[in-house]
Amino acid sequence: MSISIGCIADDFTGATDVAGMLVRAGMRTVQTIGVPSRPLPARADAVVIALKSRTCPAHIAVADTLEALAYLRDAGCRQIYFKYCSTFDSTEHGNIGPVIDALMGALDASFTIACPAFPENNRTIYKGHLFVGDTLLSESGMRHHPLTPMTDSNLVRVLQRQTARPVGLIDFGTVAKGAQAIRDRMAELQAEGIQIAIVDALSNADLLQIGAAGSALPLLTGGSGLALGLPQNFLGFEASAEAGDSLQAPKGLRAILCGSCSQATRAQLADLIARGTPAYAIDPARLINDEDLVADALSWASTRLPDGPVAVYATAEPERVQWLQERLGVEQAGAAIEQTLAGIAQGLVNLGVRQLIVAGGETSGAVVTALEIPGLLIGPQIDPGVPWTISLGDKAIALALKSGNFGSVDFFSKAWDHLP
């Protein structure tokens, strides 16, 4: 089997996001949960390994990434792609910088690019500054993110704080001139000693040019948008009409689990509740008191599930998130909620749920891990960056892993209409 692109994603929603893009661009794509212990179950042009490495300590993120890299190299992947968030979610200590460092070292790469732009979801980069819609990243809801608050919009500055390798910029003036100009600028920057270049991008057309310019780089890094421009680089690869495989969602009960506190998820949840969907709120005060919220939520859900979808959520406003974080610490607060939602997910599947939407990357990581799902086949897109997937393994479950800030306001109700 010859695999063109081997992708390592730093969270699970990000992984389905980029896998969906590769499918859209015509590549047969398999997503694995963690580094697979067995050969891939399906023929693939691209493989996406989903890690949960965005917010763990940097040395663990690096170790997990290098293990994934070893697998992808053994599988014969011709280009490696590190996928991180379109809002560049990271802290002063990483993990984007340390992971890029480690990948460059292992691949003996002297230069790479960093381009998280995702114009279809209103993430654009201009003069190195990341915009979310009309606002700078630092003025967007991302400044309140529970784990990776983003308070600086200048990505050259942000990444430079995370790596000792010199970081530069390929700005829009160059990108607008097309692939050859971008290639020339890469060469100039390398000659100046720059090893990683943030690249401006305002549209999918820019991403196609950037993808073409990066054809010879052993390592590319970015959001999922960049993936649209990569399949064109592979000789002998022909866009396959069956790339999305004709998947069939398993029948079963429906549920929604929300651990994302992002602005979009909060609005989507409010919309769902306003439409009358039963919703169970995880009460952080009861969590602190060690009450068995998993059993409580499941007993609540069990009587309602036969009548239609139910939602269970920890989603809260920034002040409520801070309240819990002050009592448990940031990491422990996140982990406690994730474990609770993961336990509820296991119980829901035991109750017969086979169609499940999960909101939030960290949350999805916890849920998919608890469900012991080894991999996902990628199906139709619900909204940009969020495809339906069908789990591999013993028990087929249709899963939509929604990145916190993705999706239209009616996402949770319309998603069912897009089931394959």
Ligand SMILES: Nc1ncnc2c1ncn2[C@@H]1O[C@H](COP(=O)(O)OP(=O)(O)OP(=O)(O)O)[C@@H](O)[C@H]1O
């Ligand atoms: N009420 C709450 N108090 C404190 N932490 C919470 C609360 N609700 C959720 N969390 C935690 O906030 C974090 C949200 O991160 P998650 O990645 O799931 O969502 P997101 O960042 O919106 O999504 P994405 O990474 O896809 O953009 C999780 O660790 C979750 O457990």
Ligand SMILES: O=C(O)[C@@H](O)C(=O)CO
């Ligand atoms: O790139 C994005 O914004 C998403 O795929 C993501 O990674 C959110 O967790």
